[in-house]
Amino acid sequence: MARLTRSAARARPPAPVRAVHIGLGAFHRAHQAVHTMADPDWGIAAYTFRNTELPRVLTEQDGLYSLQVRGDGEPQAEIVDAISRAHPGSDIEQWLADLASPDVALLTLTITEAGYRASGDGTAIGRVLAGLRERHRAGGAPIALVPCDNLPGNGGVLRAAIRTAAAGEELAFRSWIEDHVSFVDTVVDRITPATTEQDIATAARLTGLEDRAPVVTEPFSEWLLAGDFPLGRPAWENAGARFVDDLAAYEQRKLWFLNGAHTLLAYAGAALGCATVDEAVQHPVLASLAESWWDVASRHAALPAEDLADYRQRLLQRFSSRGIRHNLRQIAADGSQKIPARILPVLRAERAERRMPEAPVATLAGWLIHLRDRQVSDPRADELVPLARSADAPRRVLSTLDVSLADDGELISAVEDYAERLRLSAG
Missing domain, CATH: 3.40.50.720 (NAD(P)-binding Rossmann-like Domain)
Incomplete structure (x- = not known):
C-alpha cells in the first residue's frame, strides 16, 4: 500500500x-x-x-x-x-x-x-x-x-x-x-x-x-x-x-453544557466503572446526573430557554454516538484547570441561593476519587494527590480551587458523603 x-x-x-x-x-x-x-x-x-x-x-x-x-x-x-x-x-x-x-x-x-x-x-x-x-x-x-x-x-x-x-x-x-x-x-x-x-x-x-x-x-x-x-x-x-460581536453567552453555553457535562462524566463516570462518554450516558445514574446538571446550568445561563433546550438535545445525541469512543481518561486530564471554568460558576450561583445541586457535588466527589486512586495528569498533581490522600481531604482539595469553598461546611460534607456513595455504588 x-x-x-x-x-x-x-x-x-x-x-x-x-x-x-x-x-x-x-x-x-x-x-x-x-x-x-x-x-x-x-x-x-x-x-x-x-x-x-x-x-x-x-x-x-x-x-x-x-x-x-x-x-x-x-x-x-x-x-x-x-x-x-x-x-x-x-x-x-x-x-x-x-x-x-x-x-x-x-x-x-x-x-x-x-x-x-x-x-x-x-x-x-x-x-x-x-x-x-x-x-x-x-x-x-x-x-x-x-x-x-x-x-x-x-x-x-x-x-x-x-x-x-x-x-x-x-x-x-x-x-x-x-x-x-x-x-x-x-x-x-x-x-x-x-x-x-x-x-x-x-x-x-x-x-x-x-x-x-x-x-x-x-x-x-x-x-x-x-x-x-x-x-x-x-x-x-x-x-x-x-x-459575531459578543461571544460571552456562547462561551458560557459551551463551557457549562458540553465541557461541564464532560467533566461530570469523566469523574463520576470513571468512579462508576465507565470508560467512554457513550458508555457513561447509557448508565442510568450518570444519564440522570447529566440531565440534572443541564437543568441546574439552565437556571443561570444567558441564552434563551429554547436555544438551551435544542443544544442539550444535540449534546445528548453527540454523547451517545457509538462512532466516537471518547475516553473519559482523556477528558479527566487537567481537572484543576477545567473545573473552575466549567463547574464552579454554576455551583457558586446555586450556593448563593442556598441550594445544594447534586451534579456539581458528584463532579467534585468524582474528582476527589480520581486524585486519590488513579494516575493523574494535571499541572498541580504533585500538590493535589497528597492532599487527596490526607486527612480532611475534601476541604483541603477544594480549597485549592477556591479558598471560599473550604469555608462551606455543608458543601464539604456533601462532597465527602457523595464520594462514599460513589465508592459503594462501584461495589
Missing part, C-alpha cells in the same frame, strides 16, 4: 504559509486546519513543543493526513491538506522566522487551559513572546493571535498572559504589542478522541493509503470568533465559522 503523500493522494501543492499554529495535535487537525483548508490561498506552519514524532510523520506525508468523520453509520474519510509544514518545538530558528515574516497574518493556539498559566522561555507563552519579539525587530507587521482553548474570554486571557510575560521587556516592544497585536476571542467545539491503532487500519481501508497520523472526529463542528484580523484571515466561513 502506498504511503500518504501529495502525489499519491493527487493533492494540490502546499499553500504559501500565511498562518502559524502552536499545539499541533488531533483537535487542531480536526478543527482549525479543516476550516483553513476551505481557503486554498492559506497554508499553515504547525508546531508542537510536546511531540517530535508527529511532525516527523507529517513531514514524510507532505503535511497530509486523513480525517475520519464518525457518526452512527460507516465513517467517512477525507484528506486534509492545510498544513504546509510541520515542525518540532526544537526548530526554534524556523519558529522565529515564521513569526517574523510579514507574510504571516495570524497565529492560532491550542495549548490546553494550563498553557495560559505558565510563562518562561520553555513554555508556550514564552515561545509566543519570543516570536513576537522577533516580529517587532523585523519591522513590526501587525498580527492576530487566535487562542482556541476552552477558556472564558480566551482572547483576553491570552492578552493578559502576554502582558505579564512581557512586563520586563523594553517599552517600545510592549507598546507595539498593545498597538499592533490583536487578540481574538473564540468558541471552539468538536469532539476529537485520541487515535488508536484500529483507527489507523480504518484510515487505510477508507483511503487506500497508509496514513500514520489519522484523526477521528464527529460530524458536528462549531467555531465562533470575535475580533480583528489586521492582515486578513482565511475564509473560514466557507467551512462554517461564524463571526
